[in-house]
Amino acid sequence: MIEARQIQKQFKIPVVKKGRFSGIRTLFSREYIIKEAVKEISFTIKEGDFVGYIGPNGAGKSTTIKMLTGILHPTQGEVKIMGLNPHKERRKVVRHLGVVFGQRTQLWWDLPVIDSYDILTVMYKLDKKETEKRLSQLTELLGLHEFIHTPVRKLSLGQRMRADIAASLLHDPEILFFDEPTIGLDVIAKKKIRGLLKTLNKEMKKTVLLTTHDMDDIEQLCEKVIVINDGQIVYNDSIPQLRNDIGLPTIMKVSFVGDFQTPTIHHNMIQIIERTNSTITIQYNRHQMKAMDVLNMMQNWGEIEDIHMDEPQLEEMIQEIYQTPEASKESLVVS
Numbered sequence: 001m002i003e004a005r006q007i008q009k010q011f012k013i014p015v016v017k018k019g020r021f022s023g024i025r026t027l028f029s030r031e032y033i034i035k036e037a038v039k040e041i042s043f044t045i046k047e048g049d050f051v052g053y054i055g056p057n058g059a060g061k062s063t064t065i066k067m068l069t070g071i072l073h074p075t076q077g078e079v080k081i082m083g084l085n086p087h088k089e090r091r092k093v094v095r096h097l098g099v100v101f102g103q104r105t106q107l108w109w110d111l112p113v114i115d116s117y118d119i120l121t122v123m124y125k126l127d128k129k130e131t132e133k134r135l136s137q138l139t140e141l142l143g144l145h146e147f148i149h150t151p152v153r154k155l156s157l158g159q160r161m162r163a164d165i166a167a168s169l170l171h172d173p174e175i176l177f178f179d180e181p182t183i184g185l186d187v188i189a190k191k192k193i194r195g196l197l198k199t200l201n202k203e204m205k206k207t208v209l210l211t212t213h214d215m216d217d218i219e220q221l222c223e224k225v226i227v228i229n230d231g232q233i234v235y236n237d238s239i240p241q242l243r244n245d246i247g248l249p250t251i252m253k254v255s256f257v258g259d260f261q262t263p264t265i266h267h268n269m270i271q272i273i274e275r276t277n278s279t280i281t282i283q284y285n286r287h288q289m290k291a292m293d294v295l296n297m298m299q300n301w302g303e304i305e306d307i308h309m310d311e312p313q314l315e316e317m318i319q320e321i322y323q324t325p326e327a328s329k330e331s332l333v334v335s
């Protein structure tokens with residue numbers, strides 16, 4: 001459905017000249033820095049997938065999305081959206097795509113929401129009857145009736161996001177790109193938007209690519225996650241697999257009935273973090289030991305009353321991946 005094969009994007013940035021008339025001299029300069037924003041990445045997104053595309057600031061996410069939507073042409077490599085080249089066949093491709101940006105709206109600021117939908121219907125030459133039917137379904141799903149006659153500038157951020165999601169669905173695309181759809185939303189509005197995104201994927205069978213810095217969005221919505229860092233894909237698999245791959249320790253807190261005795265010989269796979277009269281908190285790596293084995297061992301220490309386990313948070317795991325940076329390589333080119 002979405003295929004990126006060895007795509008690369010380089011930006012040529014003129015070297016800024018110092019001294020007098022620097023602006024004009026920069027304008028006519030032949031010296032450039034080549035910034036490799038995306039470095040020969042490949043991935044496939046299948047029909048019905050819900051994929052998170054994440055990475056630190058400046059990692060190359062927007063550049064990738066721009067290449068997928070045909071706004072930017074890859075310096076090398078090829079993108080296919082439902083078998084079409086988004087750059088060469090942009091008009092055909094946009095029929096299959098819906099795009100929502102959390103930070104900006106595609107609606108007209110001073111017009112009532114419904115007027116924006118009318119304009120988009122004309123602009124994209126959509127069938128009027130069909131679009132009306134779809135809009136009434138979307139009104140139901142997204143609760144648009146509350147504000148459909150209100151100018152966009154008067155909407156709350158959560159309402160505006162719902163209005164934008166509806167706009168992206170007017171032409172019934174199969175693929176949706178969401179860029180930070182929950183940014184700035186309060187807890188309740190976030191929950192609502194996440195619920196809607198889930199419905200779009202599970203019930204309306206849309207394929208979704210979500211870009212976000214919010215790890216709760218990723219954890220609650222995505223089956224797969226692609227992590228990009230410094231222009232390169234550093235992870236592409238499911239979240240459970242990520243838990244397996246990243247060897248962060250699991251924390252276990254055990255309370256005993258009364259006193260307990262730990263062995264005098266130190267166990268090299270278990271680390272004691274904290275101990276009180278009746279509780280002990282340990283950490284171990286589940287690559288090295290199973291929880292059952294840890295518990296079996298602890299049963300010899302005393303009578304266990306309660307067990308609490310903390311798996312590493314997604315945030316921690318992702319940070320672990322981010323922390324393997326290769327310094328960004330820029331090359332000076334004189335042409």
Ligand SMILES: Nc1ncnc2c1ncn2[C@@H]1O[C@H](COP(=O)(O)OP(=O)(O)OP(=O)(O)O)[C@@H](O)[C@H]1O
Nearest residue numbers: 011013035037055056057058059060061062063064
């Ligand atoms: N038009 C451009 N000209 C020059 N450099 C660019 C251009 N667009 C992006 N870059 C550079 O390419 C790199 C990747 O940028 P990109 O916007 O794709 O990152 P991002 O992962 O979307 O970041 P963020 O999370 O902050 O939005 C950055 O170093 C950025 O400065």
